[in-house]
Amino acid sequence: LVADIAKNHQVRKKYTIQLGENELVLKELELLKEEANVYKLIGPVLVKQDLAEANANVRKRIEYISAELKRLDATVQDLEEKQNSKREAVCALPILLNFVMLLFSSAKC
Template sequence: MASPSALRELQRDLETKANDLSKLQKDIAKNHQVRKKYTIQLGENELVLKELDLLKEDANVYKLIGPVLVKQDLAEANANVRKRIEYISAELKRLDGTVQDLEEKQNSKKDAILKLQQRIQSLQAGKAKV
């Protein structure tokens, strides 16, 4: 027969694991939001790159810096956009790895919680028979 203190200890453990799972789920949601933002930025920058590729060598290109448009060399603008795309792609790859790691931890926590719940239920069932 399980002692009431052992049952309370298991329930506290279950509560702790449930809180950890909740934190993991919030982290996953936050990472998905950041990923969505980077995906949008990547699309915008790829569109800008396509537009820059359509321009002739002597075309005027302006960059918005604060409230001012500043003339920029086409090659420099092209290089800047390519660097930005490279950076955003690397961030997306890093975020994918982070999300995958968090989801693995989440699944592990869910399994641990399920096993703990089953253990508590079996203890409670054993207690009810007495």
């Protein structure tokens, strides 16, 4: 569980960085005039792209990343709840063991 939680935190960090970058790109695109030239890097080639299309693509990426962050948050919360449940079970073992030993010692008398 600990490894899964750590992995999810790493993925969340990556998505958070990507979200920030995409929000910055969106702000930059909003500053441009309609007739401005916008280019998209596809492999080693810059391809001209319509400003409205670029805006829409960035907004879709932001939506996707935000949804992934929510999903990761839910997953991490679920994993942390499982971890806490197991921790409580492990902490209860010595108490249970003492109780069983007490029962056996009183049964011998």
